[in-house]
Amino acid sequence: MNRKKLKGIIEWSLAFLLLFIVIKESPYYSYYELSPKAAFEKSERTYYYGPSEVVEKVDLDNVQIFLSKYKNWFSAPIIKKHAGFFWGPGSLGVMEIKNKQDITYSWGGMTFNEELMLMRYYGIVTNPEINKVELDVAKGYDGGEHVPKEDIVTLDYKLKDHRMFLFHWNEVENDYLSMALRGLNSDGEVIYEEDLN
């Protein structure tokens, strides 16, 4: 092997070593994960919380919501995509389940860009009689403003065995004002109602 060739090998080896160090030390390598599930699990681990049981997952291309439960708490973390193929934590939003209430709920939004502001309303139902949750919303109204009945849209969620529910929408497309949250029994009777406006 001549000297020139040896020099070339050493130079390229050093270049690769440097590249390896840069990647390994970069936040993309240490902070992000390659799958949404791994990012969700890491988010909980580094928050000293969980591991939760994921009862439902919503896949919105660049964003995923993990509706989850852990012991006496529940959450609906947002996991988001970065730079095309990395996944990282968005928000956690952990709430304690209040067993004396029929429904414990929480809500929260997150702005991603000009096209997406993800809003979510989520909770858990403790009253066994409730089998459907409804959320009244109205488009284009401000809080406290009077909303005529015909402008109210009702979103509904049929409860499953896990007893959790999740409503989500994009605030940029649907500028919803939350009006009321209801719990209905199998006969369609309202047995829980909370005014949100």
Next chain:
Amino acid sequence: MNDGDAILIGLDKKIDLDNDKILLRHLVIAADATTLIFEVHPDENGWTFPEGALTLKDKQGNTYKNKASYASGYTWGQYIVSDYPPLEDGVEAITLDFEWFDRSFQKEIPLNQGEIK
């Protein structure tokens, strides 16, 4: 204790919290504030440490809640300075109490080992 005097207690205690290491460095006791200085060495990058989950308790039954925290980030983790209200008179030991969901730890710190700076 006079105004302006402070007692610095060196701690050097290590606590395991899940996969992370917490190193208690110093406790500063002054007439107008109590300050806890510690480091968090995380196993992996993620959320910052929840300082508010750390309270101080004394044997008389007083609880001192975190008022403010100043965290500096390093490649190894976070260096955190947390402020608490001044301790009541005659407190000889405090317990550091961490309560966060189902995670918790307690560490007793005797206060008679300090020196006036």
